[in-house]
Amino acid sequence: MEILILGLKFLVPLAYLATTVTYAKLFFAPDEGPFARKARTGLGISLALHTLMLVTLGAQLKRCPLGTIGEGLLFLSWFLGTIQFLSEWLADYRRLGLFTLLPTTLCVVAAAFFQRPDFALPPELRSSFLVFHIVASLASYACFSMASILAALYLVLHRKLKNKNFDITFRKLPPLDKLDKLSATWSFLGSTTMVVASVIGIVWVRKDSLAGMTMRELAIYLVLMVFLTAGAARRLFGMRGRVHAILVLVGFAVLLLTNLIGAHGFRG
Amino acid sequence: MGSAADSQRETSRTSRPETAVPQPFVVGANHLTASVSLRDRLLISEKDLPEFCERLLGLPGVREVVVLSTCNRSEIYGIADQPSQGRAEVEKMWGNAKGVSEDEIRTHGYFHSQGDAVRHLFRVIASLDSMVLGEMQIFGQIKEAYRVAVEKRSADFYLNHLFQSGIHVGKRIRTETTIHEGAVSISYAAVELAKKVLGELKGKTVGVVGAGEMGELAAQHLHKAGAGKFIFFNRTLATAEKLAAEFGGELCQLAELDRRMAHCDIVVSATGAPNIVITRAQVQEAARARQGRPIFLIDIAAPRDIDPLAGEVSNAFLFTIDDLKNVVNENVALRKSASQKALDIVEEEAAKVEGWMQGLDIIPTIKNLREKYQSVTEREIAKWAAGQSEATRKQMEALGRSLLNKFLHEPTMGLKILGERGEGKRASWFAGQLFDLANARSGEKSKVQTSDAPATKSVAASGDNTESKNHG
Structure with missing residues (x-):
């Protein structure tokens, strides 16, 4: 088992790295033909290895591998990879694989540095609430990541259209309207899953009182507020396009900053 | 004339050449020449095509034809024993x-034969020879020309292979290169840019300012691309009435532009006015009213x-029209860079067809x-089977066939390989000398002509006798 995990620790980042390179070629090469199938196959193999790694890790630890930052990053990257894989079936998403796979690969590589095999969950965390809470949180992180990637691409394409720069990036990106709608959809899904994660957390830890919230928790609610504001402004006041994209990016930036702020609420 | 053509066609269809392998050729004229x-x-209309094919097939030495006639080219692909003679006749x-x-x-046309004719067809299919590099309309036109030829039975063994290979080339070009990608006309570039901003144009509203030719052309392309609703703005409504009727659109006075522009996803302006017709303030107001939904403006x-x-x-x-021209120029440059790969595919597939054609040189020799040896086998079986039961005779025939196939397998394969390597003529001569094939044919014929049934019987009888003696 240990040898298998050790092998997968090397194989999974390598597989993602190779797949990302193929997606980069797919995006930047004028002739996509040779790379389209290779990219999808590479993603399929990477995801299969990734899933195997999570299952094996769970079997070795005898718990859901969500206890450490490394395990969390591994789970988050698995969500992103799966989203890309499913999106290729559901929509014309293949050309955007580079932008999804790049953070996925970074997360997988970073996960290797934050692994703590000797980590044991404290007794207060040994609850099925933890699994649901963290899975929902990571799903919302993945959705927000997708929303912000698409928002950033929206701004890139917007700029290229305004500057009349018809280069390869301009050619390969999906229409502006599609980027806007997709970003809004992922933003909505992220907000929903984050609300679910928060409700689970409240029911689990703070069912008696909401007092004593940590900075991190408050920051998370700020993130949620930004995304909900972006969604509401879009729906109620028609704040689509550039404004929406900027709001989504601000929300994501705050989300990243929350991870630098203090410890989580369960210790409070 | 029809019957002569029919009989010649039947000959070519039912039997392959006995001595010389016919060669492909093409005679034509195009936009370059x-x-x-x-x-x-030179255009051959769809209506005249069947009769024209009939007449071509009636020409001496012409075995098969496919006629391709479009506004940019008229070409006759043919198969003839002597391509140069076929050319003159055609x-x-x-x-x-x-x-x-x-x-x-x-003087104003061209003629290619053998491998060059194959390459020419493949270049045409790949749209490397088209007025607009990479346009894919020609692929459909060639498929249609071939379909008509098959229907009229003017394409047979050779042209079937040639055109089916050509269609394969066309498919490879479409899937493996980007030669057909990107708009290369101003109006189509406008449609592509609109799609880049708005996504699918289905159901989008287009405002056309001005009722001139340019506005009409842009409306046509946008209509074709799926735009759902048209609003025509003009100073004089009577001028725009025709357009409104054609596209099922709404008519508005130019003064209404302020109020109605916000309803338009796309605005095409093509008036002959000497001053600015749509101001920044008007666009700003429309954009504000559209609540963040993008508005696409084309000034042609x-x-x-x-x-x-x-x-801003x-x-x-x-x-503007200059921006659209830039898009077109970049797309043309991209298509040009992709054309090398298309040329490589054409070369690769033409080499395959040439190999196949060279392999055909050897077919008469193999035949x-x-x-x-089949006639030798049959004779020997007839000799040995005389007086035997029906079952025994059948067994002997089966044995004969099996031995014949086994003995001839290796020489046949060897000859085919030599043929594909382009050594068909030399191999034919060598095989002819080795197996005495030239004399064999005339000898066999004379034998059959002089002997016939009684003689065969006597041979069989004498054979029987000999064999009886031997057995005895």
Whole structure:
């Protein structure tokens, strides 16, 4: 088992790295033909290895591998990879694989540095609430990541259209309207899953009182507020396009900053 | 004439050449070699095509034909025993039919034979020879020309192979290269840019300012691309009435532009006005009313109709005719860079067809070889089977066939390989000497002619006797 995990620790980042390179070629090469199938196959193999790694890790630890930052990053990257894989079936998403796979690969590589095999969950965390809470949180992180990637691409394409720069990036990106709608959809899904994660957390830890919230928790609610504001402004006041994209990016930036702020609420 | 053509066609269909392998050729004129007026005169209409094919098939030495005739090219692909003779006959007939002299066709046209004819067809299919590099309409036109030829039974063994290989080339070009990607006309570039901003144009509203030719052309392309609703703005409504009727659109006075522009996802302006028709303030107001939904503006007027500062308005995207020209130029450059790969595919597939054609040189020799030893086998079986039961005779025939196949397998394969390597003629001569094939055919024929049934019987009888003696 240990040898298998050790092998997968090397194989999974390598597989993602190779797949990302193929997606980069797919995006930047004028002739996509040779790379389209290779990219999808590479993603399929990477995801299969990734899933195997999570299952094996769970079997070795005898718990859901969500206890450490490394395990969390591994789970988050698995969500992103799966989203890309499913999106290729559901929509014309293949050309955007580079932008999804790049953070996925970074997360997988970073996960290797934050692994703590000797980590044991404290007794207060040994609850099925933890699994649901963290899975929902990571799903919302993945959705927000997708929303912000698409928002950033929206701004890139917007700029290229305004500057009349018809280069390869301009050619390969999906229409502006599609980027806007997709970003809004992922933003909505992220907000929903984050609300679910928060409700689970409240029911689990703070069912008696909401007092004593940590900075991190408050920051998370700020993130949620930004995304909900972006969604509401879009729906109620028609704040689509550039404004929406900027709001989504601000929300994501705050989300990243929350991870630098203090410890989580369960210790409070 | 029809019956002569029929009988010749039947001959070519039922039997492959006995001595020499016919070769492909193409005679034609296109946009690079002939003027529009000559191309118009050489055009073979769809209505005239069946009769024209019949007449071509009636020409001496011409075995198969496919006629491709479009506004940019008229070409006759044929199979003839002697391509140069086929060319002369086709030019004469074509010239007579269309009132064009043979010299004119020869001077302003082209002729290719054998491998060059194959390459020419593949280049045409790959749209490397088209007026607009990478346009894919020609692929459909060639498929249609071939379909008609098959239907009229003017394409057979050789042209079937050639055109099916050509269709395969066309498919490879479409999937493996980007030669057909990107708009290369101004109006289509406008549609592509609109799609880049708005996504699918289905159901989008288009405002056309000005009722001139340019506005009409843009409306046509946008209509074709799926735009759902049209609003025509003009100073005089009577002028725009025709357009409104054609596209099922709404008519509005130019003064209503302020109020109605916000309803338009796309605005095409092509008036002949000397001053700015759409101001930045108007665009800003429309963009505000559209609540963040983008508005796509195309200014194809000269002088400009839309204030250049309108492009600075958030969610408004303004493009002029110069921008569209830039898009077209970049796409043309991209297509040119992709054409090398298309050429490589053409070369690769043409080499395959050439290999196949070279392999055909050896077919008559293989046929002769087989016929010679088949007749020997049949004779021997007839000799040995006389007086035997029906079951025994059948067993002997099966044994004969099996031995014949086994003995001839290796020489046949060897000859085919040599043929594909382009050594068909040498191999044919060598096999002819080795197996005495030239004499064998005439010998067999004379034997059959002189002997016939009684003689065969006597041979069989004498054979029987000999064998009886031997057995005895």
